[in-house]
């Protein structure tokens with residue numbers, strides 16, 4: 001079997017998605033997600049101009065060799081654009097392999113390690129009463145884990161607190177919007193939110209919180225300590241993670257578990273975090289961390305050091321990425337949690353898929369391959385729209401971390 005064609009499909013059914021479709025001489029096709037929020041066209045060009053010409057004529061069965069060829073052969077390694085492009089190729093090749101074998105991809109990864117994939121949703125609100133209503137909504141939908149975010153009083157626009165419910169769309173403007181940040185207000189307010197949520201929902205519901213890289217390590221230590229009475233499953237992205245050693249300081253000050261990795265694209269972004277046991281959950285994804293092949297390598301390393309998976313699954317990761325994530329989630333030994341933000345009905349129609357939610361769990365498709373496709377005709381009805389993530393500024397106007 002040979003690859004005869006590969007095409008990049010950019011579509012915006014409510015938000016932008018980039019999808020690679022690989023076609024073979026035997027008519028078997030595979031899809032891979034290549035969406036990089038706010039930088040979609042950079043990955044589309046990387047694929048079209050630099051990767052697709054190298055794929056034509058290759059044997060689609062040689063997944064590992066193709067990965068190594070694209071990673072090592074290009075001289076320029078890593079980075080979100082390169083790794084999202086490699087991820088798209090890798091994911092599409094796993095899809096083809098599953099279809100050729102007549103098996104869902106998780107069977108090729110060793111088969112099931114669990115019955116379902118436990119997911120968490122986002123409860124967010126403008127104030128504590130709003131957020132309590134949202135947590136109740138997720139509990140009533142059957143979710144066993146909920147991420148809780150509340151607008152910080154006195155701040156204009158808190159990142160991660162969306163107006164939409166069930167969806168989450170932070171890339172909302174043709175040029176970046178701005179949000180304000182005050183560490184003092186945030187640290188003073190956030191523990192009181194979790195006190196109310198625990199009081200209302202009891203000890204069993206798993207609670208999570210995303211700091212969106214806004215703190216320094218010692219501030220994160222203080223927040224983690226203040227949150228200890230409310231037994232969070234994790235505190236996410238407490239600090240920007242370029243300085244992996246910085247997490248030693250957080251660890252020294254709190255027993256609140258730490259999750260990080262949604263912006264990581266390689267095992268080299270997290271090897272110190274994992275091997276020094278500075279984190280509890282690694283949140284890297286199929287689309288941004290080199291596909292199923294590389295993400296599995298990261299999860300295998302993590303398993304040796306008591307670190308579980310907790311993959312990012314916001315709406316900017318397409319249903320193709322979600323389908324691929326679920327095959328990994330259900331098969332690896334050290335699965336922790338999977339984020340699950342629902343897609344809009346328009347997105348679901350463009351990406352018909354066989355995975356489904358039931359009773360707090362997502363279940364991968366049982367169809368051969370990934371069990372997801374793209375309706376190219378429908379996709380063409382939604383042209384690309386520039387959309388940026390907002391920039392955060394401190395109260396004095398300084399550009400702040402995100």
Ligand code: KDG
Pocket residue numbers: 037170210212262312313314315316339
């Ligand atoms: O593209 C950025 C979003 O996916 C991100 O802000 C979502 O932090 C996020 C999360 O945990 O879902």
Ligand code: MG
Pocket residue numbers: 210212236237262
């Ligand atoms: Mg996050």
